[in-house]
Amino acid sequence: MASLKSFASVDRFVTEIASPATLRPAYILLGDEVFLYDRCRKAVLATLAPEDTRDFCLHDLDLAETSIFEVLDRAQTPSLMAPFQVLFVRNLKTLYGRGSKKEEFAAIDAYFRAPNPQALLLFVADHLRIPTDLRKMDYQDKERFEKIRETLGDWCGTVELARVDENDAIKWVTTTAESRNIKFDPDAARELVDSLGADMMLIASEFEKLLLYVSGPAAQPIEGVIPTEARSAQWRDPRISSEAPRTSPETNTTPLTKNRVTLGDVETMVLAAKQRSLYELTDAISAKDRPRALLLLHGLLNASDGGEDAAIGHLYMLARTFRQMLIISEKNVRDPRAIWQVLWQGFRMPPFAAEDLIKQARRYKSRRELTRAIRLVARADLELRSSPANKLLVLERLILDLSTEPKPTPYDPTHQFAMEL
Template identity: 25%
Template structure:
């Protein structure tokens, strides 16, 4: 099953009891999450949607909550994600999952999400065998072009299929899969640049070939690359300067956060090797995009040297927590992004307020 079929099932109000969202495309993960949110009436979202980060030996408690009848009727959705792809699931967690899959709640849909799960682990094998698996693989050029056409139609803008495919081709990134070198389109990147194009062409009802000149993705790649390099170098003031410049240019906060998380995921692989850090990662479908469009080998290599393995894992978890907070309608996501950069560069544990004795430095322009 692909994301399209998953979203269609939600819209028809016929979701399965348990899903396993599996694959590297984080944009598609977010699209599926938005579809879950949209499937719930506004007045029920506070009570009928639960998102949590997986913790070893606590899964049984999470699943017990799924058996509770929703206060406002309808259906409850429980989303369980883990920046380490359930690597630390215990025997107790396996047993809890096995019991739930044998007798799922009639009132809930539970969604597990993983980016590069180790398919040798029996917890993952159980999900793949018993849950509805949704493949979150990067779209190829034609599929991405169809997605772009639908996205623009929602905004009241038309585009010819050939032009949509030409635009999608500009956002392809190569990765490695079990079938060799593969190419997929990064939808986060493409959507960000198309949004800028729509702002630059207010009132436009059709995109034309000449509009391609306004897509400045490669300049943005360089700017985000500078932010990642500063974070990798543990240069806090420079990283905050770069972050604030990107935010001032209206760069997508979701894209910035995605790139920061991807930096530390790639640094972990660079430090320990893909197989030893994550086991044998999932590499099915059209191919896993092991390098995002803003990923630079140099930045990951530097981060692998300047951060310990524990710090890299902590940074990945902090990026995931920031992502959850931004999705929870945090009023000022800029503060969250600046705090995240401070946390990972300084090496502070998450969970508490910013210490008064160690404030986030102002940028050089503000000093």
């Protein structure tokens, strides 16, 4: 795989530890990008901690529970059972807490003046969040970053575990799939990355699921059953006859595997991709763009396995989204990072949607407009559960109502007179 800019620091680290001539006595893993940290750890274990001696040479230590003096003592003491020691040291931030920590840093300085050549220390500074563009780093994280480099940078190599750039994430998806003889369509790769907010751990997990999905046996149509596409086409266009062509086993030439991931596969298998379409719908609704909102509604239903039968699930997500916007509006949230303080666990949106949802919530001028939207969704939900003649019409009417400016309540003098009484 060609080297990607976002992976350059990790690739350099992997190359360094592979040779005793370039291996440094310690490294600092700076950042909270778990995917890149996992790559570093796997490379260290594969190169320096073989499985047959791993129980004797690998140490996972936490500075919140183990003092730096004990960590350095372990690093300095050779093992009788393994030729090399690997020590992962978490919670580096405790070294930079309250107090001067002169004794701790003096001990660190003394160790690195004569380090054990048969030991590797890996300090994990996952309390820092490093963005793709270092110039956009949070001021507090930047201060911590510089302080670590000033105090440990002379002795330790630094590995920046920054957020992966979206374009690099897309290239990783396509090239990794190609290395496993599977084609990943570019638009499918972009949708996967965009819908998961370029979170590489989530992307890697969904990527594996998609590869299993397209490399496994394809579902064979059952004789006499109308395919999903034909069923959804019937309610999309009344001109299509209800007598859709039925699949015959004799004419079925579907291969056992297709070894290709398409945009439809991502939309089918990745929940966040479905949610992304929903947030696009609420964006059109909040902007009062009725034509776009209707088009997005049809696209959302077409992508659903159950077609209009999945309508109640979509209504639930719509109601949930408007409730989220109501809280954002009431708490006057302007910064996406503040969302995690006002929305509780289990009621938060995916990271990629935070900024968009704040923008959508600000389009509503009052709490009354958002509660009106929630009431409209509740009314449509009740109507759908009452087995209407045409579910699509119920959904289309709801979207039109949500996308229309509410009419002002007409002034009634009798109400004013009643209030005065």
